Ligand code: HEC
């Protein structure tokens with residue numbers, strides 16, 4: 001089976017991210033930890049009325065053509081979103097030929113009126129929460145991320161409210177990495193209520209790789225992290241953002257595997273939880289090899305475990321015994337896949353018990369220079385040990401290395417010369433994962449070996 005081109009969907013954002021890293025050197029992605037903000041109800045589930053993009057886009061509000069000089073925020077957020085951000089086009093996507101084909105293959109009358117599509121491609125809140133000015137065609141609009149504005153718009157325009165007061169009035173704390181992880185992943189990985197199944201992928205939907213720090217950086221920034229931003233909002237480094245993103249991604253996967261509505265399709269397991277490229281690659285490209293962390297033999301589909309590997313590396317630095325427990329429980333999860341969905345759900349529950357408390361812990365975690373270095377070496381070591389022979393794992397490892405190196409540079413743990421030396425080699429890793437159809441594990445491992453050598457030099 002060779003459906004490489006359809007399963008892909010990576011190179012675009014990887015290339016953009018690479019461009020950013022090289023051009024600016026720093027990513028827009030540094031954000032704050034606002035206490036317990038991760039517990040905030042998602043905009044799509046809260047009971048606040050949504051007013052529509054029009055109410056944000058006034059020329060003296062967020063609709064200016066160029067940034068305002070004497071304002072704390074840029075005020076041209078609308079223009080950035082409208083012209084550069086694919087979220088603004090998410091609804092229009094449902095009208096294009098690809099969506100028409102998906103809808104036809106699924107037996108839907110059309111995509112732009114199907115709840116399953118609108119729930120992620122628009123701000124599809126229930127009709128009683130839509131004001132007169134609300135338009136579904138605005139796609140993934142301001143309020144889809146920042147929350148229904150009915151309670152905070154007034155205090156926010158009058159300028160009397162600070163960020164905490166806005167949040168108390170229903171604004172979603174997008175600066176908090178845990179809250180942000182939950183928000184972005186509700187669409188980029190799915191929830192119990194909205195979910196891209198293998199059936200939908202089979203109908204033509206692209207694969208949905210996600211990593212919080214990278215995707216935060218590739219979403220065209222409509223904000224600027226400067227001194228006044230830091231005064232208003234706490235700021236987290238890319239490693240923290242990456243780590244929290246991995247923990248929430250694992251939790252999201254385990255939620256799916258333990259949900260009887262989502263973990264099977266008829267008598268089959270739901271294939272979307274499995275590594276796409278385990279099944280989808282040309283037969284001329286034979287590449288199976290044993291991986292210590294799965295314990296599986298050849299010829300069996302593997303659960304997609306890239307996020308689990310990353311999280312295990314993070315946890316192992318903080319508490320080796322816990323890392324070991326994650327390793328054993330992930331192996332048990334892999335082993336359960338030939339014993340039916342009940343066995344998978346049971347094994348997933350065990351792992352989830354280990355992972356859940358980690359999320360709160362990582363939200364409080366600050367990584368110092370030795371810890372960041374240990375994470376870097378950890379990601380490289382697993383690669384040199386050939387843990388990333390699966391494409392999705394190599395893709396996650398590449399994004400992880402970028403996040404860690406950027407954080408190290410920004411915190412002053414490595415100087416410009418060292419960062420440059422890393423970057424030159426990191427390019428080879430990016431090249432190796434640029435196209436999933438052309439992925440060769442050996443090239444990727446060679447790049448990681450070279451990075452490991454840079455790390456070993458003083
Ligand atoms: C309401 C659902 C929803 C939410 C919430 C959401 N996204 Fe998206 N995102 C989408 C959809 C749908 C697309 C694809 C749009 C298209 O091309 O039609 C997308 C596309 C993207 C892309 C472009 C991907 C590419 O391949 O070019 C990035 C980057 C992105 N989102 C980042 C984020 C981040 C970061 C967050 C959280 C702050 C987030 N998204 C929250 C639905 C969402």
Ligand code: HEC
Nearest residue numbers: 093098099102111116117120187188189190194195196208
């Ligand atoms: C769980 C959320 C979710 C659901 C449900 C969903 N999508 Fe998507 N869709 C996304 C995200 C996120 C992306 C962007 C993936 C990326 O590029 O990283 C996307 C991308 C797409 C793309 C490719 C867009 C591009 O610019 O290349 C098409 C086409 C699409 N979706 C159509 C549909 C249709 C039709 C449905 C309903 C059958 C649907 N989607 C349901 C989240 C979803």
Ligand code: HEC
Nearest residue numbers: 056062072073077078081087140141142145174175223229
């Ligand atoms: C896909 C999610 C998403 C969408 C859609 C989105 N934003 Fe944002 N927005 C963010 C994130 C993430 C941040 C950065 C974290 C923060 O400061 O809260 C942000 C930050 C901001 C800020 C804060 C800047 C500062 O200096 O404090 C403003 C203002 C803003 N967005 C306005 C808008 C407007 C207006 C729209 C619609 C035209 C919009 N956003 C659409 C995710 C989104």
Ligand code: HEC
Nearest residue numbers: 003006007201202203204207271272274275276278279301
């Ligand atoms: C256990 C093996 C297996 C896994 C894992 C798997 N698939 Fe599939 N996939 C199949 C089979 C079998 C078909 C049906 C083949 C056919 O119709 O020719 C299929 C069909 C498809 C198709 C339609 C192919 C076509 O020719 O139109 C797409 C696209 C697809 N899968 C994407 C994915 C994605 C994305 C993932 C990972 C999230 C994934 N698959 C995981 C086995 C798998």
